[in-house]
Amino acid sequence: MAAVTSQHAPATERPTKTKWVFLFMPGRAEGNATMRALLGGKGAGLAEMTNAGLPVPPGFTITTEACNAYFDGGRKLPAGLWDQVLEGLAAVERETGKRLGDAKDPLLVSVRSGAQMSMPGMMDTVLNLGLNDETRAGLAKLTGNERFAWDAYRRFIQMFGRIVLEIEGSEFEHALEAAKKKAKAKLDTDLTGDQLKGVVAEFRKIVRKEKGRDFPSDPREQLRLAIEAVFRSWFGKRAHDYREVNKIAHDLGTACSVVTMVFGNMGNDSATGVAFTRDPNTGERAIFGEYLINAQGEDVVAGIRTPRKLSELEAELPKGYREFTEIAQRLEKHYRDVQDLEFTIERGRLWMLQTRSAKRTARAAVRIAVDMVREGIIDRKEAVKRVEPVHVDQLLLPRFDEKAVERARMEGRALGKGLNASPGAATGRAVFEADRAVEMKGKGETVLLVRPETSPDDFAGMVAAAGILTSRGGSTSHAAVVARGLGLPCVVGMETLTVDLAKRTMKVGGRTIKEGARVSIDGATGEVFLGELPTIRPDYDKEKDLHQVLAWADEIRALGVWVNADTPDECRRARKFGAEGVGLARTEHMFRESERLPYVQAMILAATEQERRKHLKKLESFQVKDFREIFAAMDGLPVVIRLIDPPLHEFLREIDEREVARITGLTRPKARAHIEARRAQLHEENPMLGLRGCRLLLVFPEILEMQIRAILGGAADVAKKGVAAKPEIMMPLVGTMGELHFLREKVMETAAHVEKERKTKIPFKFGTMIEIPRACIIADEIAKHTEFFSFGTNDLTQTVLGISRDDAQKSFLTRYVEEKVIPTDPFVSIDQDGVGAMVRIGVERGRKTKPDLKIGICGEHGGDPASIDFFHRAGLTYVSPSTFRVPSARLAAAQAAIAGGVVRDR
């Protein structure tokens, strides 16, 4: 979700006659549902319900602008506000016939926070405001219930003391506990009126001790202080953190609704409850909620008494239940969305206290969207908008059984938290080295790879693992990126974790955990547990509702969705997920498999071209098989193959000397010496900017030759069997026309050779990555000699920003994001103003030469919804995310098309 920014102008610039307060009185409210920004979700909902003739206790809402003016004015209520509050109060008093502070018939109110964006439980609310010694007595007399009045008073002082006076809540809880102990009471409800009176006295002592003054008895002072406290809660730590996580702007402010109190705790004909119009967990179409007889709202939340299922209310209070379910259905239809409702029944009379769109799980979101289309409530476009791309991701990932997680926490097996780098849940035996992971996997074990951090050499081990845990690195570290690519659960940067590679142990929270011990990680939350937690693995084929939503998304979207896939398995899976082609098949992974790596290494060590060619011949025989299988898996769909990209020294990290000696025919000491020398020679200060990509292919054109032979040979092989192979050969890191001309010529020359050898025409396309700024600048020239572009936005981000992805996370990027130096991590969501501007230059110039040039993007950003929205606007042809993000990318692409209103002909 993009950050929501405020449209408020600073208070000082506004006319003095600002309307700060909006009334809602039975049948007539000054606000409505469209005024969320000004009245908050709660205020807008109360106004809308009021206008709809629903039973809402009278009250008024103070605007979010008042909150902002409060902060802009140095935490002072803005001019005119208090007068408007008093006017609103007078109106409420006229409506109810009660008066705030009236000892005989006191008006009590709740003071409730409510922001534009729902922030459940993040800000504060004060109930029962207006009580003091006199009004309490009046309330007792009026209700004929001393205990109720003392309990309401006790609750008020406790809540007001904690929230408004900012006294540590535990002070009150201790006093209450002491009273219960003294009275030998188990529950709060076991305390008698007299005993509660004692508690009130204790609470007032606490206030006097902590604040040096008596508890404020003037209800108007109470009201003013409570309003300020609600405003202040906007910048409370919880609320602030929530906004950070959910990317909500800090300058939106909260509204504050002052609502006549109704009491669900006035006896057994009273109740209070919360409900959803459909099940927010499963999406099932049935009202779903909880209630308590004779209780106030906070009791439901606090969990002191166990609430009952809403359906049981029908038997207890049939009239209230019927009224409520009718209203709930009306509201769902009215809002055309599942509603999250709060209600109170006071002495048999139903009052609606809140309605808002319900938060829902991924599963529920999908089901509700599909059901509502079927029910004719929303159209397909709306359904596509209602499901979030992250919902789709979540649906495809294994997750822990929530009860098992609870149990593990209770049993003290929660080891702590790292960064949630790649969602999904995984359980397995901890291993600390890639080789061991492969070995144990070979023995049929499920393993979790635990490392200080990972490198490309760990790839085989990562593939073998069910999940990855590292003690270092951020959300764009190697581990995180590869894990997301593989769709593996991954937790990184768990700072309390120390891995001792020598001893094959890890230490965390004072515990030493040996290799082979069972560990569980939740990549969605970052939590790590000791022991095995049962996981639930969804089956994509069975997700019929999801298929429906994605089918609708496909009707709408303009962007193609391809996939980054390197293996036939990945290709097959991606195809099932709806990928329309392979946007990036990386060939270097094909070099890293254990039986091949020694040949790659021998090739790198070779002193002469002739010797290199000998080893390349062997590698060709491996690669041709890979390509055959990939083409077969993608039969009829294009496969963009990027030639070898990483620097050669990456292949020399771990070496099987014996095998290399065997292949090269050297003695082992000689092989060792060669390896050392070559390593030193290939060492680079900044490998990211070094001898890699097409530079490597220029220096060693025989590698290029081998790869072209393998690709086109593979294509020719499967074509004979009737497979429609569509290879597209892609050059990495091209930055100059000199490189492009050289490479293109070499490719065409080799292709002609292969065609001659095989006596057949092998159709293919030729294109380039656009991943360094210079390529964007000369894109018009490049387009003259290429059939497609693919933006490599990972590298482009590194070069446009001058930031090393490998290093920045640990040193400054996290800090930059935290301190808002930059709005988001540019490796997660594309930096639209910088990297995006460069992408636009590349697109514009490329299309100047070839208006219908096919332009894709195959960086990590291809799976990020905000980036997908940008790529849609930039006019790209397709995005190519990692396999498991293909479905969510289809959805995000459709949402981008809806938002932009532009549908291109694909």
Place this chain on the structure above:
Amino acid sequence: MAAVTSQHAPATERPTKTKWVFLFMPGRAEGNATMRALLGGKGAGLAEMTNAGLPVPPGFTITTEACNAYFDGGRKLPAGLWDQVLEGLAAVERETGKRLGDAKDPLLVSVRSGAQMSMPGMMDTVLNLGLNDETRAGLAKLTGNERFAWDAYRRFIQMFGRIVLEIEGSEFEHALEAAKKKAKAKLDTDLTGDQLKGVVAEFRKIVRKEKGRDFPSDPREQLRLAIEAVFRSWFGKRAHDYREVNKIAHDLGTACSVVTMVFGNMGNDSATGVAFTRDPNTGERAIFGEYLINAQGEDVVAGIRTPRKLSELEAELPKGYREFTEIAQRLEKHYRDVQDLEFTIERGRLWMLQTRSAKRTARAAVRIAVDMVREGIIDRKEAVKRVEPVHVDQLLLPRFDEKAVERARMEGRALGKGLNASPGAATGRAVFEADRAVEMKGKGETVLLVRPETSPDDFAGMVAAAGILTSRGGSTSHAAVVARGLGLPCVVGMETLTVDLAKRTMKVGGRTIKEGARVSIDGATGEVFLGELPTIRPDYDKEKDLHQVLAWADEIRALGVWVNADTPDECRRARKFGAEGVGLARTEHMFRESERLPYVQAMILAATEQERRKHLKKLESFQVKDFREIFAAMDGLPVVIRLIDPPLHEFLREIDEREVARITGLTRPKARAHIEARRAQLHEENPMLGLRGCRLLLVFPEILEMQIRAILGGAADVAKKGVAAKPEIMMPLVGTMGELHFLREKVMETAAHVEKERKTKIPFKFGTMIEIPRACIIADEIAKHTEFFSFGTNDLTQTVLGISRDDAQKSFLTRYVEEKVIPTDPFVSIDQDGVGAMVRIGVERGRKTKPDLKIGICGEHGGDPASIDFFHRAGLTYVSPSTFRVPSARLAAAQAAIAGGVVRDR
């Protein structure tokens, strides 16, 4: 000089009636001086002289187009050419009354190469063509000189055999030597006619043996073969290499002039010589040349007989001398430039064989330019164009005495060659470590620092050295770049050299040279010698002619010329050289001085901000002194100070543990452990793209604070003494507005503090480096909050091209340049299409916000003439080269203004 490209269309596209041959007959030539591209310098010169009525032997020139057509057609003479040659030949025969192959009165010709750009001695010429047994006899009869005829024949076969038939020249030389030995002759001239006859017989045997055929006796066949050989010599190795070095396009082709032979060896009334209209070494205004009586041109060049000074000719052949000097003066006036002439006097009659603009030394270029303005031959603009920026550089550098170099070569003290990385000559004792360099310098020794390669830690040692020699690295390696910055002679990448740091020796060419041995390096040629060679050091103050040329340049140029200078000494020197401000004062060098480094290290090791601040306080006291001196040196001129830029780990390379322990109060083992841990923590995969520049200042704002305090404090201190300090504070590596806002606020806040403390206003400017692509893209935004930009084209080149300067040279960049993948090393001369385009975006956007924004460039490119030309066209305000390139930059800036025709108001 920019590469000269050909305007020739391929021969196949030309009409068939192409004119391949241009005649020159006494008084009437078909070509003229403007047709250099088509006729070559020689052909155009012969035509022009002919038209001017000067005595030029009749002949014709075959065009460069014919040469290109020859290669395009697969080394075949193009259609129609041979016919035109025969027509030309007939015309010459008519003119001279002689006929090629005529036994009675044979026409002999020379066949001479001549390209558009002068390539002295690089291509081939055949003299005496037309001789065979019959014509030789005819020649003998005609001249009455048997010996002369045999000698001419011998020379012809030898020259033709070597050049046209491509027989190893030594074969002929050995045969000649054998004949001399047999005849007990010392010199060739001691051989009699008969003996020469024997030599001819031997030569013909050699031809038969080597080529399996007789020496071609048909003069027409000789002519055709010779023309083809001249064409082929265009792609001879020498010519190819020369063009590479001098950036001359390979597709220009050579012309071929066929000229009637005149003989300077027809007796004592004959002579041959070469001359310059002014001394090409000193520029002195006096005819300068050499001649030999009774000799052919090749004898002058071959050095077998010692030529005599031209002035002596007056006594020997007064008429010829007078005629020649008159013609020489006419030609200089005609061409308005010093001429390089060839002449022959045949039996008293003068013939002009060549005129061309003379190559000249730096000193001569400057003097001639100034003199010619005074003489009214050229104007100031022309004078500024006549001196090359590299001439200016050369004039300021120490150089070896040429005779001493010759002697060293003779004595076998030439050790070999590396890359000429930074010009100038240096002699000193070889040392292999920076510390030792400092130590021995301290003892009053002059040292040369010899390293495998250098790193920033060697800086102090480099400063202490008189020159630098490395066995690894290219022209943009650390050693090369720093040396150029310091104006130190430097030879890098001497591959035959091995440095043994442990033994403190170096090995080269089988010799082992110990520390302390005297070595000499010539940074202009890359040559390295054993022993001390005397150097000549120019005194800038005495270079009055240079001052004059630069003063004229200053009148013309639009670009400002500032300087990159980090020390007061450099500032003072640069000011003398004409720098108008400091465009880049790097503060990190101030951190590296030996007494300070331990404090820097302690600061880096500090665990808390408080501790860091303690050490920074100490560093502030050092830096404030630096700035005081720099401001005083630049009194009245702006000084742009870049805050600390490199990653912190660069300061942890070499550590004095004892000193760090003392400063931090840790025990030595603890200090060691801290250092190790911090090093590991700060390690980066790609430090170039890591935690450096403004990122460092954001993470450690206390460093920024310290530097601002030191800069403004220093400025305030000297202001009190009447110095007009003009500090301009520059942020490195800014890429986002978030960074800029944070840094700007911090700077302004600190500045306000310092002003309050000192109770004085301290004026300064605030600006940014523009050195990553994103900064160019958001330059309009950046300009809103800054007072100046300075392009850091080194880093911008790295990021726009995605190339690491540290690595690329050794791995692929040299190869790229060699194989023409890119036209020039982008770190030497700015990549105009890529990096330049990005610079233009930055300039355009910055000036959109602030039309008069001051924009400089402080990368290495600021000293490169081609780059300066680009920066002029891009509308920059100033360039800031290293100190020693300030004078040449002034000249280059003026040349850019002349070329562009645009003069901006500075």
